[in-house]
Amino acid sequence: MAAVNLKQLAKILNLSISTVSKALRDSHEIGDATKERVLAKAKEMDYTPNPFASGLRRNKSKTIAVVVPEVANNYFSLAINGIERIAQENDYHVLIYLTHEDIEKEKGIMKHLENKRVDGVLMSVTMNTNNQSHLSDFQQKGIPIIFFDRICNEIETAKITTDDYISGMNATNHLIENNCKDIAFLSLGDDISIMQKRKSGYLEELHKNNMEAPPERVIKCGNDDEMNYDLIKKLLSGKNKPDGIFASVEKLAITTYQVCRELNINIPKEVKIICFSNLETASLLSPSLSTITQPAYNIGKTAAEVMFKYLDKNKTYIPNENIVLQSTLHIRESSQQIV
Amino acid sequence: MAAVNLKQLAKILNLSISTVSKALRDSHEIGDATKERVLAKAKEMDYTPNPFASGLRRNKSKTIAVVVPEVANNYFSLAINGIERIAQENDYHVLIYLTHEDIEKEKGIMKHLENKRVDGVLMSVTMNTNNQSHLSDFQQKGIPIIFFDRICNEIETAKITTDDYISGMNATNHLIENNCKDIAFLSLGDDISIMQKRKSGYLEELHKNNMEAPPERVIKCGNDDEMNYDLIKKLLSGKNKPDGIFASVEKLAITTYQVCRELNINIPKEVKIICFSNLETASLLSPSLSTITQPAYNIGKTAAEVMFKYLDKNKTYIPNENIVLQSTLHIRESSQQIV
DNA sequence: ACTATTTACGCAAACGATGTAGTAATTTTA
DNA sequence: TAAAATTACTACATCGTTTGCGTAAATAGT
Numbered sequence: 183m184a185a186v187n188l189k190q191l192a193k194i195l196n197l198s199i200s201t202v203s204k205a206l207r208d209s210h211e212i213g214d215a216t217k218e219r220v221l222a223k224a225k226e227m228d229y230t231p232n233p234f235a236s237g238l239r240r241n242k243s244k245t246i247a248v249v250v251p252e253v254a255n256n257y258f259s260l261a262i263n264g265i266e267r268i269a270q271e272n273d274y275h276v277l278i279y280l281t282h283e284d285i286e287k288e289k290g291i292m293k294h295l296e297n298k299r300v301d302g303v304l305m306s307v308t309m310n311t312n313n314q315s316h317l318s319d320f321q322q323k324g325i326p327i328i329f330f331d332r333i334c335n336e337i338e339t340a341k342i343t344t345d346d347y348i349s350g351m352n353a354t355n356h357l358i359e360n361n362c363k364d365i366a367f368l369s370l371g372d373d374i375s376i377m378q379k380r381k382s383g384y385l386e387e388l389h390k391n392n393m394e395a396p397p398e399r400v401i402k403c404g405n406d407d408e409m410n411y412d413l414i415k416k417l418l419s420g421k422n423k424p425d426g427i428f429a430s431v432e433k434l435a436i437t438t439y440q441v442c443r444e445l446n447i448n449i450p451k452e453v454k455i456i457c458f459s460n461l462e463t464a465s466l467l468s469p470s471l472s473t474i475t476q477p478a479y480n481i482g483k484t485a486a487e488v489m490f491k492y493l494d495k496n497k498t499y500i501p502n503e504n505i506v507l508q509s510t511l512h513i514r515e516s517s518q519q520i521v
Numbered sequence: 522m523a524a525v526n527l528k529q530l531a532k533i534l535n536l537s538i539s540t541v542s543k544a545l546r547d548s549h550e551i552g553d554a555t556k557e558r559v560l561a562k563a564k565e566m567d568y569t570p571n572p573f574a575s576g577l578r579r580n581k582s583k584t585i586a587v588v589v590p591e592v593a594n595n596y597f598s599l600a601i602n603g604i605e606r607i608a609q610e611n612d613y614h615v616l617i618y619l620t621h622e623d624i625e626k627e628k629g630i631m632k633h634l635e636n637k638r639v640d641g642v643l644m645s646v647t648m649n650t651n652n653q654s655h656l657s658d659f660q661q662k663g664i665p666i667i668f669f670d671r672i673c674n675e676i677e678t679a680k681i682t683t684d685d686y687i688s689g690m691n692a693t694n695h696l697i698e699n700n701c702k703d704i705a706f707l708s709l710g711d712d713i714s715i716m717q718k719r720k721s722g723y724l725e726e727l728h729k730n731n732m733e734a735p736p737e738r739v740i741k742c743g744n745d746d747e748m749n750y751d752l753i754k755k756l757l758s759g760k761n762k763p764d765g766i767f768a769s770v771e772k773l774a775i776t777t778y779q780v781c782r783e784l785n786i787n788i789p790k791e792v793k794i795i796c797f798s799n800l801e802t803a804s805l806l807s808p809s810l811s812t813i814t815q816p817a818y819n820i821g822k823t824a825a826e827v828m829f830k831y832l833d834k835n836k837t838y839i840p841n842e843n844i845v846l847q848s849t850l851h852i853r854e855s856s857q858q859i860v
Numbered sequence: 861a862c863t864a865t866t867t868a869c870g871c872a873a874a875c876g877a878t879g880t881a882g883t884a885a886t887t888t889t890a
Numbered sequence: 891t892a893a894a895a896t897t898a899c900t901a902c903a904t905c906g907t908t909t910g911c912g913t914a915a916a917t918a919g920t
Contacts, residue, residue, distance in 0.1 A: 185636055185662065187906055198870045203908060213868055230636040234576035235906035238875045243573070245616075254602050259593040266592070266619050275638070277584075278617045280605050297524055297569040299614070323524065439805050463800065466778050468807030526876055537900045542877060552898055574876035577905050865918070871911085878904085888895065 186227045195223055206231075245275040246489060247295055249305035251283045251332075256432065256460035257478045258306065261330060264482030265304060272490050274301075283308045283405040289316040296323050302489045304482075306332035309371035309405065324498045330485040331476070335375050340503040342485045346376055349474045349509045350383020353428050353456045356472070356511065358391055360519040362426030362454055366399045366417060368434040380430050380458070399424065403434055410434060414441045418453065426517075429457035435471060449516050456517040458509075469515035476509045525566045534562055545570075584614040585828060586634055588644035590622045590671070595771065595799035596817045597645065600669060603821030604643060611829050613640075622647045622744040628655040635662050641828045643821075645671035648710035648744065665831060665839045669824040670815070674714050679842040681824045685715055688813045688848045689722020692767050692795045695811070695850065697730050699858040701765030701793055705738045705756060707773040719769045719797070738763065742773055749773060753780045757792065765856075768796035774810060788855050795856040797848075808854035815848045 192199045197216070205212045205220035206229075212220075223229075237243050248265055250258045262278070269276045277300060281288040285308050293316075295303060303320070305327060311317075314336045321327055321337060330342040357365050367384045369377050381400065388394055401417055403410040414437055417423065429435035435457035442449050449455055449469055459473040484505060492500050531538045536555070544551045544559035545568075551559075562568075576582050587604055589597045601617070608615045616639060620627040624647050632655075634642060642659070644666060650656075653675045660666055660676060669681040696704050706723045708716050720739065727733055740756055742749040753776055756762065768774035774796035781788050788794055788808055798812040823844060831839050 188908095189906075199907080200871075200909075201869055203906095204869090207908085209909095211868065216868075228635075230632075232577070232636055232906050233638045234573045234582070235875090236908080237573035238571070238577055238877095238905090239907045239909085241875075252602070253592065253605070254595070254598040256593070259598045262617070263591070263593050263619065266617065270618075275633075276617050278601070278605065278615050279609075280602065293569075294614075296567075297571055299572045436802060436805065439802075443805075461802065463775060463778075463802055463806060466775065466782075466807060467802060467805050468809075470807075527878095528876075538876090539878075539901075540899060543879085543899090546878085548879095550898065555898080571876050574905090575878080577907090578876080578878050580905075861920100863919085865916100867916070868914095870913085873910090874908085876905105880901105880903085882901080883899085884897105885899100886895100886897070889893085890891100 185232070186229050187232065188229075191220070191224060191227060191229055194227075195220060241298065243275075243299055243301050244273065245277055245300045246486070247277040247279060247300040247303045247305075249279045249281065249288065249291055249303060251281050251306060251308050253278065253280055256462065257331070257476060260460055260478035261306075261482030261485075264479040264484075265486045268483055268486035268490065272486075272494075274490070281308045283310060285310045285313075292316050292320045295325070296320060298325070300325065301493055302326045302328070304328050304330060304485045304489060306330055307334055307374060308332075309374055309377075312373035326489065326492060326498050326500045328485050328489050328500065330481050332374050332376055338502045339500045340485075340488045340505065342481050342488070342505045342507070343376070344476045344481070344507050344509045346379035346509075347383040347386075349458070349511070350380040350428075351387040352383075352511055353474050354384045354387035355391075356513065357426040357428060357454055357456060357517060358387070358393065360426075360450075360454055360517055362424075363393070364399070364424045365393070365395065365426035365428060366401060366424040367395075368401050368403055368414070368427060368429040368431075368438070368457075370403055370431050370434065372400075372402055377430060384428055407433070407437065410437050411441060414438050415445065418442065418445055418447055423447075424453065426454045427456075429455065432457055432459035432461055432473075435459060439467070439471075450518055451520060454517045454519075464512065465514060467516075472514045472517035473512045474509045475512055477507050481507055524571070525568050526571060527568075530559070530563060530566060530568055533566075534559060580637065582614075582638055582640050583612065584616055584639045585825070586616040586618060586639040586642045586644075588618045588620065588627065588630055588642060590620050590645060590647050592617065592619055595801065596670070596815060599799055599817035600645075600821030600824075603818040603823075604825045607822055607825035607829065613829070620647045622649060624649045624652075631655050631659045634664070635659060637664070639664065640832055641665045641667070643667050643669060643824045643828060645669055646673055646713060647671075648713055648716075651712035663837045665828065665837050667824050667828050667839065669820050671713050671715055677841045678839045679824075679827045679844065681820050681827070681844045681846070682715070683815045683820070683846050683848045685718035685848075686722040686725075688797070688850070689719040689767075690726040691722075691850055692813055693723045693726035694730075695852065696765040696767060696793055696795060696856060697726070697732065699765075699789075699793055699856060701763075702732070703738070703763045704732070704734065704765035704767060705740060705763040706734075707740050707742055707753070707766060707768040707770075707777070707796075709742055709770050709773065711739075711741055716769060723767055746772070746776065749776050750780060753777050754784065757781065757784055757786055762786075763792065765793045766795075768794065771796060771798035771800055771812075774798060778806070778810075789857055790859060793856045793858075803851065804853060806855075811853045811856035812851045813848045814851055816846050820846055 192202045205217045279291045328340045333341040456472040464471040531541045544556045618630045672680040795811040803810040
């Protein structure tokens with residue numbers, strides 16, 4: 183029942199603890215015959231080193247943390263999938279922490295992680311993270327952070343993102359080409375870099391087409407689904423409603439669908455919709471949803487790979503590096519002009 | 522940069538290490554004045570105990586593991602959400618491991634966890650877990666396991682499930698009431714208890730209505746989406762196709778939608794569909810998808826709560842207990858007779 | 861054949877926190 | 891007032907591994 187440890191192994195083998203330890207770690211100090219004997223007995227007795235003792239001694243946790251706003255989210259769950267895969271390959275363990283878009287929770291989590299519980303952190307900040315002091319403090323403790331998607335520009339480290347600015351332009355351009363004259367942008371907060379980029383792409387594309395929108399066409403949504411529903415409902419009520427909607431995140435597009443259903447607004451006839459999304463069922467929606475789809479799995483995978491590249495070398499300092507993966511535009515019914 | 526430890530704190534305070542340790546743990550052996558002094562300095566110096574040292578000494582990891590087949594899955598991600606919430610409330614950390622429905626990977630993961638890295642495990646087994654020896658071995662090591670949803674009956678512990686048998690009957694009955702004469706059941710493997718129950722409910726309801734189906738109406742799908750696609754396509758091709766489909770898991774219903782689209786089969790006119798699902802967008806699909814929806818968040822939450830009930834009492838033995846939460850039937854277009 | 865080197869192992873000190881046992885000094889009790 | 895009890899602390903062993911150093915025996919070198 184109780185786990186077997188080095189001391190017991192050593193006694194049975196009639197060797198010292200250190201010999202057994204070194205044999206298991208394949209040290210050159212130990213003879214081949216002894217090594218084999220130790221390995222065999224260790225396997226027989228089902229010995230596995232106590233991670234707390236090793237962690238304490240070597241100051242290595244063999245664990246990384248993933249800090250994200252949500253897990254019940256197609257994008258983040260795919261990213262976690264990619265991360266977990268690479269972690270398993272590297273014999274690492276993955277701790278998961280959810281901020282629920284609450285910056286205070288984010289701060290608390292980072293505080294909890296400061297004491298070397300993890301060798302590194304992969305994170306996407308909350309939509310409200312407009313101040314990075316808790317992150318730079320954390321970094322100062324000597325634990326590397328790598329950001330993916332929702333990055334924090336002020337922190338020097340590796341950042342994995344997609345081409346959000348270009349995608350923002352492309353999505354907007356697509357709506358314009360489909361004859362939209364009045365396009366609204368649904369933002370998730372407006373603090374974080376990813377939103378700025380998507381919005382900039384949107385604004386720039388409007389500008390290029392001489393279609394500058396009034397500021398109220400940028401709707402600042404938040405984490406409260408009901409409030410978002412009301413905001414979008416207000417946007418789509420009355421006669422001054424837009425004929426195109428570019429949702430910066432999936433859930434805002436879903437809410438828009440729901441609002442349209444309630445208000446009996448026809449998509450895409452009355453209003454065309456496109457959004458960033460990793461929804462598997464996008465093509466099965468009514469109407470099928472046009473999306474900019476991020477390579478979520480690969481983003482997670484890449485973030486983890488970069489982390490392990492440094493951890494393997496025992497480097498806790500990760501220089502600035504921007505890795506940009508490409509999103510793909512999937513045009514479906516929701517954004518197309520009916521001909 | 523380097524984390525401050527008890528020794529440094531003690532030196533600065535001119536106290537012994539043990540005094541500081543006890544003061545921080547609010548021991549009665551320490552005077553109030555000293556306690557305050559220690560607390561203040563600890564906060565000032567941002568001291569947090571080294572988790573490996575504490576873990577080693579107290580034989581407690583303050584960590585639980587969640588072992589599930591997938592995370593990019595609406596059901597499991599919601600369950601994880603519930604688990605993480607309760608873990609945070611209890612000051613616990615959550616390790617996540619994905620089996621990808623691979624029983625060998627599941628075995629490997631359990632092996633990895635045997636060495637007291639975690640205080641407990643919450644798990645949903647793979648669709649192929651037809652042998653529980655790796656799980657009972659694990660339990661023998663003195664680490665409690667609690668199952669949710671995909672339980673293992675042979676292991677004595679707490680199990681959180683939904684009323685799968687009843688739900689299976691209800692879903693089948695609903696299809697019958699909507700005039701289905703030939704209902705197929707899409708199973709995910711057939712090894713695990715949850716599938717047996719859902720299938721039993723289906724078979725029993727058919728029996729009650731004198732509608733026994735031939736064995737080939739139970740389609741044993743697997744983890745390979747393309748193979749599932751082919752299986753379902755075969756089922757729905759030709760004239761001998763069923764007029765009702767009961768999918769035991771969400772992804773099989775999605776695949777069915779895709780097949781129907783390819784084969785130009787009208788849902789619900791030609792074939793009616795209902796499935797177990799936590800898909801947020803079920804009502805936005807074309808046609809909207811009828812579902813049996815499990816209280817996934819609460820299942821995760823409950824599993825975690827039961828775990829902490831025992832961990833708090835330092836009990837590693839969890840007696841058999843079956844906690845059954847209710848699923849809810851959401852009737853939408855995909856399963857209804859058009860009148 | 862005698863020293864120099866290598867091989868193969870053991871000893872013991874960490875890593876940081878915890879808790880038992882011990883000890884002065886103070887306070888209480890009979 | 892002497893003995894007993896309480897208070898407020900310190901010393902030290904311990905959890906299980908890892909690793910630098912020491913050392914005896916075996917081997918190599920001249």
